[in-house]
Amino acid sequence: MSVPFVEVTLDKPRKLRFPISAMKKVEEILGVSVTNMLNLVDISLDQLMTLLTVGLKWDDPDITQEQVDKIVDDNWPDVTSLYTTVTSALTLGIANKIYTPDEIETLKNALTLQKAAD
Numbered sequence: 001m002s003v004p005f006v007e008v009t010l011d012k013p014r015k016l017r018f019p020i021s022a023m024k025k026v027e028e029i030l031g032v033s034v035t036n037m038l039n040l041v042d043i044s045l046d047q048l049m050t051l052l053t054v055g056l057k058w059d060d061p062d063i064t065q066e067q068v069d070k071i072v073d074d075n076w077p078d079v080t081s082l083y084t085t086v087t088s089a090l091t092l093g094i095a096n097k098i099y100t101p102d103e104i105e106t107l108k109n110a111l112t113l114q115k116a117a118d
Helices: 020-030 034-039 045-057 065-075 079-099 101-117
Strands: 005-009 013-017
Touching: 005 079, 013 045, 013 079, 020 034, 020 045, 020 079, 034 079, 045 065, 045 079
Parallel strands: none
Antiparallel strands: 005 013
């Protein structure tokens, strides 16, 4: 199952997507779990731009933070809608990874093995 994406129009149409590798990268860079990131009311602009940059890298692996900053400055109307767009894409990535049928089955099997071991 492919991780869903949010299409955004910046300098050109782009796909914002958070597969597991992107979520791990966000956690590594920011030192905050992605699930906690969604609960933050006071998210910094630096954190938001990091999320955006990492989410765009799967579609454009060479894009840099500086390029994303410039693209947003030139093409995005306001920070509030940017926050909504980025967190929507992150939520799609988390939900897809938490609730896929294969992962649910794996979790069930792990819990069954753990109960048997106890």
